[in-house]
Amino acid sequence: MKFNKKRASALTALVASAALALSACGGSSDSGNGGGSGSDGKAVSVTFLPKNLGNPYFDTSDKGGKAAVEEFGGKFTEVGPQEASPDAQVPFINTAAQQGVGALVVSANDPKAIGDALNEARDAGTKVVTFDSDTDPQYRDLFINQASAEGIAKVQVKMIAEQIGDKGEIAILSAAANATNQNTWIDLMKKELAASHPDIKLVDTVYGNDDDQTSFDKTSALLQKYPNLKGIVSPTTVGIAAAARYVSDSDFKGKVKVTGLGTPNQMRDYVENGTVDAFALWNPEDLGFLAAYAAKALVDGDITGKEGDKFTAGKLGDYTVGKDGVVLLGDPFEFTKDNIGDFDF
């Protein structure tokens, strides 16, 4: 008899909890979409979803996005995971779909993994703009590309030419020998040098493997091997910092110019002590700004994301959508002693 009682109580508990759980869940599914849409009225709601929060690079780009959204009177939100992993981004994309935000601006942690979630959001009426790091084209409306390979190659050649007086020997300190991006840029730089800077001679290309110590040692070896070297171009953030560190502590400081692609926080000391005159990268703030305006243009229906669409992005001017829904931010941004204080990433 006791046994029966025990069963009865446990069973009651189970049935009651199941009933509660199911009724609670059921209640929502038929209550429909009441007040679900966040994009009613005129204000465009834009949600920024960077790779992760607490990353200075994305803090800067989100700052630009916020400025743009406030400029056109929309509603800006920034959400994101702690860790830069695709599965952590998915719940935030889902949330945006539920909220029915006007547009979602994402830096993708994986080109494919978040694709289905993005498409679900688009089915729910949200426009998807990727920036900084793209997904496969079928998962988004637009990609805001920070820089083109041609632009990156050109600005590096321009900087080194200016710094060494358009004449003399230079070397390249790259990442790994099989790094796709770097190799594309180096090829384009060689073409550019041959075409417009005949007096500059590229004597060697060495590979620091994006490792600080290796890059440092390779810089040292370059300077010993080529006593007449006037400049080092490093199209990788690890390389340029290591080269600048070596040169700034050696007798070559002031005689050999270092330039390439770097981030302001890494390069600040070397710019301020005169080792580096200028280096380039895109401006993440402008990137966020442009992405926000592109999102607005999509939400307003001014553009659909097809090739040839044109829109205006506030102070940045006019932009045209290129092939595969890509919008190019423009030429890379040059950081010098005069402007480096404005950046923190």
Add this chain to the structure above:
Amino acid sequence: MTITTDRATEAVRTYASYAKPLWQRVILTREFAVIALLVAVFVYSTNEVQAFSGPLTIYYLLLDVVPILLIALPMTMIIITGEIDLSVASVVGLSAVLVGDLHQNGWSIPAAAVAAIVVGIVCGAFNGFLIAYVGLPSLAVTIGTLALYRGLAVGILGTTAVTDFPEKWTDLAKDKIGDSSYPVVIIPFIVLAIIFVILLHFTAFGRGVFDIGLNDEAAHFSGVNVARTKLILFVLAGAVSAFAGVYYALRFGSVRGDTATGMELKVIAAVLLGGVSIFGGRGALHGVIAGVLLIGVLSSALRLETVTDNVINIIIGSLLVISVMSTSFLSVVTRATTGIKKRGSKSPDERQQLASAHTEGKNE
């Protein structure tokens, strides 16, 4: 042997545990407090949080919490025996990585999934063997295997990710049941939940699980095979975690060595929130399921209010601390009130009084 077990349980369950009427015993419990809180949060969110009442909410919410729901089932039983399994998230990761890696090497998804679940069973059996038969503490063993299984997962894939899963299977992982907003994956969960509820609450094996948690020596002498019970529980945890790993891989369509890192703490937090005692001996699955859903509903509602991840963690962490504190507080209160009641009634001797108060505190 079975007869002795029944006698033993009967003896424990009489008097103090059955002192109150049935409805009080069912309603006035930690489990129902959690369920009530879940309903309250749900109703509040439906009315107050914009977009929460939309049909997508339940769908995404369930997709998100299913791995935790699944693993919470065996974890509840393990914690009731007074043990713990910290390696579950690493088994999820290892299983997800195996599915990805084997699929990349030409295996079909079902074959890879079966292989991954077999590996999960082996992982669980290894934990269980060391804990039940070698007699090592589960905390130490599973901290070790947490690192070991995670290391294997990272070792297999290195820094690469597998994202190339066939759409047929990733769609299935996200499919809805008919036109409802319930994902298909809740079906295996409901099946497993029924099995685990029967196993824990309606079988001699389940009574053994509670007895081990209350006093494993007493359980041993009342005929419970303590070592075998523990081994079975860890094997179940391994198998269910591996199944969750397969789902995880297909739901996100992406697998990396660090997939599901830290999930063990989410599972344990939900289990404790659901009213299971970390010291063992008390707990019930309906409370745990409500605990997992409560965390899921809270995170979902807070995300819709655009609260960021770390703030959500702070809120859920505080909730857990309060709920654990409330148990101690409640048991002190119960002990005090029953003590007074007993003193008023006909003089039972003091030891008996203390003993019954103690059981009451543990069971109610």
